[in-house]
Amino acid sequence: MTSPRPVRTRFAPSPTGYMHIGGMRTAFFCWLWARHTGGTFILRIDDTDQQRNVSEALQPIFRAFQWLGLDWDEGAEKGGPYTPYYQSQRTGIYREAIDRLLAEGKAFKDFDQPDVVQQDRAEAEAAKRNYVNIRRSLELTPEKIAELEAAGTPYVVRLLVPRDQSVTIHDAVRGEVTWDCGTMPDPVLMRSNGTFLYNFASVVDDAAMEITHVIRAEEHLTNTCVQTLLFRALGCEPPVFAHIPFITSPGSTKKLSKRDLDKLRNVPALKKLFDRADEIGPKLGLGDSKTLSPVMVEYYEKMGYLPAGILNALARLGWSLDDKTEIMDLKMIVENFTLDRIVKSSAGFDGDKLQALQAHWMNVLPISDKVAGVKPYLDKVGWGATDERLAAMLAGIGDRLKIFSDILDYREFFSDDETLEFESKPLEKLRSQAGSREMVQALQSLLQDTKSWQATALDQLVHQWAEQQSHKIGQVVAPLRLGVTGRGSGIGLFDAMELIGQMSCLLRLSRLAEKLV
């Protein structure tokens, strides 16, 4: 059931002040389908009912698209042949459509006030009967209607649901879905204050903008019946619908929601992401996991993820290429993305898998890009280094750097020798071992005399010395590492020493020796 028209997809967010990761996945699928088919991707803003500052609430949304590199061909901030792309600016178009439906008898003015409707509904419920509108206003004579209107009686406009019909759609992911219209209330199209409802505005816009494929989350599946009726009433062919599965919290089938942060943070597959935000968020002036949580796209940008990693993970949530391929760059995803390979069941958002994909893309990133990526984090905490030094550092860090902000774990390369702290655990361990002070001092004098301060030479020097003294290398390395880096683990020790430099290493070792009295 593909349309012969060139593909046009749209994503229509409301100005909520942040971009939800699940919404981003929906947007991504819309974008992918447009790009795969050489079609057009449209960003429309559903701000029909907005009190707040729309422009401000939109910024994080635009930003998320920009960061991920998902561009739109028409829409907000960009314009296009179907302008305006803000629903709040399209009321004239909706008004016109309403008038047409009214004139053609496909919609009606309902003068039943909310309390009456509510009572009808309650009665139906009490009688265990399905509620449908009683349509009293349909019985009104034109004179009576004119009278009511002249008196300023409020009314809503409802679609006159053809109760003898049924609606069948061929959903691109779910297949055939059918509804019986006989049990369906007449949906409100226009409120008594003259504003329009989402279901209506959305259909009018999709029709006007010649959208060919509506790709959206499964929660809208039920809306599709009304919307299809609306397309028909408007005399338009409905687009192809594709209802994609929810993104859920892993292990549950509940929608991933910003409201359940407290529950989410205890989900094992998500815990690390939350913890990381709590750990480094404050250092970077980003707040903590309450304000910057993994359900927001912003989290990933601020924490230093790569668009390639996020996009790869998003693509695998409810879609797969085949039985083996996991690692895919954007080009490959675009080339292979089809609607028929979208999965029907909900997809749990697994932070571990995301992390693994991210680690892969970080690992294949050229050093120069890593240098650039890491710099903003260093700037924020006031740590500095030349590009050259950073490059050497990052080469040494290698695949330990999973996200850019991980650079903050390597304070040994930025810290003053005088203030470098020694981790208490390895320090205590060393204290408990006899002769560790002597060992540190011996190492200090060994390192004092060497002229070639370079990783391979140091490696050789220390190994030879250890052998001479019949120490096991591990016994030597542990205190040395603690002395120069202040930590019990880290990058290759001799690489670290080269980076830190002879003077600093010696100074740090003597500070450690003092602590081992």
Place this chain on the structure above:
RNA sequence: GGCCCCAUCGUCUAGAGGCCUAGGACAUUGGAUUUUCAGUCCAAGAACUGGGGUUCGAAUCCCCAUGGGGUCACCA
């Protein structure tokens, strides 16, 4: 509750009647390698919700049950 959707390892998924003693990835566990960590390599454990059909043959088709989810607004 009505209507609608969904149902394979802990998680993401492959699977469109025989290639399935169900494949891959993440995670987990064990081993190897390494000065630590990370990584890499090897290995292990781990699933078709249940019951009826249809068929020579069913994870795959049909029905029922069960479970989960969505939706029933003058929200989007």
